[in-house]
Amino acid sequence: MAPKKGKKRENIALQCTACKLKNYTTTKNKRTMPKKFEITKHCSNCNAHTLHRETKV
C-alpha cells in the first residue's frame, strides 16, 4: 500500500517570536501555503498574545 501522491502535508511548529517557545503544532499544505506562516497567538510563557512563526517541529 503506497501512500497517495499529491497530498503532502507538512508538520510544523508555531514558535513564539518573543520567547522562542514552541507553543503549537499544526500541519500545512506546502502547495497552498508556500510562504512562511505567521500568526498572533497566546503564549503561555509570555502570558500575552505574541507573534508566532512557523518553524520545524
Ligand SMILES: [Zn+2]
Ligand atoms: Zn512567548
